[in-house]
Amino acid sequence: MEQRLANTWRMTVNEKKFIESALVSGLRVDGRNLYDYRKLSINFGKEDGSAEVHLGQTRVMGIATSQLVQPYRDRPNEGTLSIFTEFSPMADPSFEPGRPGEFAVELGRVIDRGLRESRAVDTESLCVLAGKLVWAIRIDLHILDNGGNLVDAANVAALAALSTFRRPECSLGGENGQEVIVHPPEAREPLPLIIHHLPIAVTFAFFSDESTLVVDPTHQEEAVMAGRMTATLNTNGDICAIQKAGGEGVPQSVIMHCLRIAATKAADITVKIRDTVEAYNTERALQKIKRHSAPVALDVSGTVPNVRKNQVKSEDQREVSGSVGTQVEKLKPMNERKNSDQSNDIEGKVVTKSLEQGGTNSKDGNPRSFIGGPSS
Amino acid sequence: MEIDRADGRNPNQLRPLSCSRGVLNRAHGSASWAQGNTQVLAAVYGPKAGTKKNENPEKASVEVIWKPKTGQIGKQEKEYEMVLKRTLQSICILTIHPNTTTSVIVQVVHDDGALLPCAINASCAALVDAGIPLKHLAVAICCCLADSGLVMLDPTKLEEEKMKAFVYLVLPNSILSVLPEESSSVKGEQMEQGLITSVTHGVMSVDDYLHCLERGRAATSKMSDFLRRNLQPQLSSDSSKAG
Numbered sequence: 223m224e225q226r227l228a229n230t231w232r233m234t235v236n237e238k239k240f241i242e243s244a245l246v247s248g249l250r251v252d253g254r255n256l257y258d259y260r261k262l263s264i265n266f267g268k269e270d271g272s273a274e275v276h277l278g279q280t281r282v283m284g285i286a287t288s289q290l291v292q293p294y295r296d297r298p299n300e301g302t303l304s305i306f307t308e309f310s311p312m313a314d315p316s317f318e319p320g321r322p323g324e325f326a327v328e329l330g331r332v333i334d335r336g337l338r339e340s341r342a343v344d345t346e347s348l349c350v351l352a353g354k355l356v357w358a359i360r361i362d363l364h365i366l367d368n369g370g371n372l373v374d375a376a377n378v379a380a381l382a383a384l385s386t387f388r389r390p391e392c393s394l395g396g397e398n399g400q401e402v403i404v405h406p407p408e409a410r411e412p413l414p415l416i417i418h419h420l421p422i423a424v425t426f427a428f429f430s431d432e433s434t435l436v437v438d439p440t441h442q443e444e445a446v447m448a449g450r451m452t453a454t455l456n457t458n459g460d461i462c463a464i465q466k467a468g469g470e471g472v473p474q475s476v477i478m479h480c481l482r483i484a485a486t487k488a489a490d491i492t493v494k495i496r497d498t499v500e501a502y503n504t505e506r507a508l509q510k511i512k513r514h515s516a517p518v519a520l521d522v523s524g525t526v527p528n529v530r531k532n533q534v535k536s537e538d539q540r541e542v543s544g545s546v547g548t549q550v551e552k553l554k555p556m557n558e559r560k561n562s563d564q565s566n567d568i569e570g571k572v573v574t575k576s577l578e579q580g581g582t583n584s585k586d587g588n589p590r591s592f593i594g595g596p597s598s
Numbered sequence: 599m600e601i602d603r604a605d606g607r608n609p610n611q612l613r614p615l616s617c618s619r620g621v622l623n624r625a626h627g628s629a630s631w632a633q634g635n636t637q638v639l640a641a642v643y644g645p646k647a648g649t650k651k652n653e654n655p656e657k658a659s660v661e662v663i664w665k666p667k668t669g670q671i672g673k674q675e676k677e678y679e680m681v682l683k684r685t686l687q688s689i690c691i692l693t694i695h696p697n698t699t700t701s702v703i704v705q706v707v708h709d710d711g712a713l714l715p716c717a718i719n720a721s722c723a724a725l726v727d728a729g730i731p732l733k734h735l736a737v738a739i740c741c742c743l744a745d746s747g748l749v750m751l752d753p754t755k756l757e758e759e760k761m762k763a764f765v766y767l768v769l770p771n772s773i774l775s776v777l778p779e780e781s782s783s784v785k786g787e788q789m790e791q792g793l794i795t796s797v798t799h800g801v802m803s804v805d806d807y808l809h810c811l812e813r814g815r816a817a818t819s820k821m822s823d824f825l826r827r828n829l830q831p832q833l834s835s836d837s838s839k840a841g
Contacts, residue, residue: 312641312703
């Protein structure tokens with residue numbers, strides 16, 4: 223195992239001195255201002271409740287799942303929320319598989335406090351049968367790439383996953399109303415969680431020079447820093463959690479200054495999360511319309527391969543737009559391709575017709591919502 | 599006899615493949631491979647000094663860590679780790695860097711059938727991205743057998759569950775060579791006729807198995823072309839991974 227430690231990345235003295243002296247003059251190695259965040263982008267996976275967050279070079283994937291369990295004795299009417307953080311060895315050569323290290327546990331606890339203890343997620347709505355069955359929401363956070371500031375990225379991933387998660391609808395039935403029937407997503411539309419507010423974590427790094435502090439440190443800055451503080455706040459002005467575990471002592475005025483900065487940053491990030499979640503929800507709703515109108519289109523247009531090709535085509539488009547530098551290949555025999563050209567022509571004609579008419583009757587009697595969907 | 603597959607493919611059709619390399623910054627090599635909705639992310643670190651206790655220090659060793667999407671690591675994950683490790687050990691040239699460990703970490707992003715073949719393909723691409731010396735590439739595919747005896751390629755999760763049996767096959771990639779064919783044969787048989795790994799689930803007759811093998815081999819030539827095209831060096835990416 224000692225040989226493993228020899229493989230960890232160590233920062234050279236030159237790099238340390240360079241970062242420190244650059245910070246004294248207010249310069250950061252990646253060219254940002256002291257209080258700037260790196261570029262934050264949130265992508266959603268194919269299932270509800272899976273999100274991947276890129277914060278500069280840091281990459282975290284968050285997945286939310288649910289299960290019916292017995293509630294805790296002292297809270298028989300509430301569901302539970304639990305957070306599991308996986309420091310995958312792919313993120314950093316020093317992360318070992320197996321038991322989480324102290325930093326992993328700390329990260330899990332900070333996010334847990336911010337989400338659960340501030341009552342961001344409404345747990346009372348997760349109760350199915352008081353005292354017997356409640357929904358337990360489980361969030362798995364996988365750290366894929368450690369580019370620094372894992373707390374903030376993981377927090378955004380957890381929030382994004384929770385915002386897009388849908389739990390199955392269940393109803394009570396049976397003789398005395400004690401039997402719980404869980405409806406599959408095809409039968410009844412699954413329900414989103416009720417989220418009251420979004421607690422955003424903002425991390426500050428302090429350096430040995432008293433007045434220097436930066437927001438959103440990269441992993442090189444983290445290797446040089448003398449202390450760190452994470453403040454979790456929401457846009458209502460509530461402070462959900464503050465974590466400053468050891469490190470360099472910092473005067474009160476600096477702490478207040480940090481909280482003020484954190485408030486503005488939290489507002490920006492909240493807007494970003496809300497916008498991307500809304501975009502995802504609208505796309506999901508459009509997808510649902512397409513899926514439901516497909517059986518109708520089958521009867522009317524009469525040709526099966528065309529409809530399916532459209533669906534697969536739009537999936538392709540999503541794939542291409544969602545990833546960078548990929549090659550999407552379809553291995554299909556030639557006759558299928560001819561069919562697709564035909565379907566493109568038919569589609570083209572119907573689209574122009576419906577745009578001209580603007581009415582509910584289009585050429586083949588296809589519902590307008592199908593034509594107007596993302597595939598056009 | 600035609601069986602209608604839910605997504606409109608015919609039995610010999612694979613789902614759309616997509617592969618991107620160099621997706622992670624800290625890892626020495628990384629690749630994301632998607633077959634339809636199944637997506638796997640693989641990262642490679644190595645070679646690192648030293649081997650584990652029960653490994654042979656005269657050779658390089660490969661360590662595989664499989665991370666499921668959610669939940670604890672159980673027996674299924676351990677089995678995948680073992681199969682992946684043995685497969686990758688047979689394609690890596692182990693004599694070049696003795697007493698080192700190359701770690702391959704696989705993260706399941708989404709599972710919609712044919713998960714292990716997708717992971718093997720992703721790991722192979724990640725090994726190439728990391729520059730680990732390999733003898734040849736490995737191309738993995740899943741063939742499933744319906745009750746009627748029809749062999750279908752690359753099933754989705756629903757299809758896998760309904761089938762009588764399915765087999766994961768890993769074959770070496772097809773050779774693109776200017777040399778005449780005889781020089782690439784090993785012990786009188788063509789190298790591309792070899793089979794690296796085969797994992798079966800369910801009951802199938804010997805004839806059905808050989809039939810699956812044939813179909814799998816035909817499909818892997820197309821996949822090898824895709825892989826070869828995709829592994830061409832990318833012009834615009836930077837290659838400095840120091841630190």
